[in-house]
Amino acid sequence: MPRKPETALPDLIERHQKQLLDDWLSQQRSSGALGADDPETKDQSARFLTELRKGAATGRFDDIEAPEWATTRELLDEVSRARATMGFTPSQTATFVFSLKEPLFSLLRQEMRGSAEKLVDEIWVATLLLDKLGLYTTEVYQKNREEVIARQQEELLELSTPVVELWEGILALPLIGTLDSARTQIVMENLLQQIVTSGAEIAIIDITGVPTVDTLVAQHLIKTISAARLMGADCIISGIRPQIAQTIVHLGVDLSVTSKATMADAFQLALRRIGKSVAGRAKPSRTAE
């Protein structure tokens, strides 16, 4: 059981809340924090002081993850989130909390005049607490950013794997970007689903946009092709660039599937397989005999 520190902090904040808030706001202004003059910042600062007082009154200085600090954490979540979306840097976000130190410490010095030992104790308690809270804002900021990145990645995955119908019974799957396991899974699911809904018998997988084909990518391709074959659809690979053809041979990969150099060739083959052909329109009259 951690020792409950004897501190005058909650009492001090309560008595001098107004003055502390003014000092803190001017401190934020002078430290060049963005939006220090916003009414929003003022409101957040006032609420933070209140929460800090309530939290400090419970005496749980050792652990800001404790339920006593739940409302404080919520407030910091909100502040951090708002600042992250407004384009603040992590240090600017953390400064919101850290800038409270100076006004708080000078207040402590005023109050604890004549008792150096007590002053050091109080400052130690306050600095530990504010450090933790400041770091917490950075953590939230980071988490926020990671969420954004994860969401973008997901969207990118969705965007980059379209399955298009070229003709009745012929699907095309233009792959762009590197094929990793997660993407292969999505590509495979999309393709198979589309095969079911459209009843297509031939799928052309175009790898023009795949930068490199190593053994792993080749294996993913083979998996996709095997799954499509199990459903009853044939695959043709197209868009193999000269370097990639060389790599495939050097790696000793056997794709064991019909491949064509360009999508046009693959499309022609696909048409032939389903018994269709493209014919040029006959000219109305001959110009030269």
Added chain:
Amino acid sequence: MEQIPILRIGDCLLVSIQVDMHDRLAMALQDDLTRKIVESRARGVMIDISALEIVDSFIGRMLDNIAAMSRVLDAVTVVVGMQPAVAITLVELGLALTGVKTALDVDKGLALIRRLIDGEEGAVDRREG
């Protein structure tokens, strides 16, 4: 004991799997089917697994075995209507069923069997060059 019906359409046999396959049922199906092929002198076997939502490696291998057995008895096997999830599972299990012909649905499966029996496959290959 439940039994999977084997229907005869011309010189083809149609097996439609509508229940969850368990191992003993699979073994019984192999027995029944091989007997039926010999009895009816069928040239083609179509296995419809569109209602099958779960496969394990045993069922996967059974499909492969049935295809191999029919081949020995001079009948072609076409598996039709595989669900996407099933296809992905089989591939992940490493069972590509390379010896089995596949088609999207019963209609296309019948057409494929006809083509295979009539020896049209060679002609298609020659055309593709």
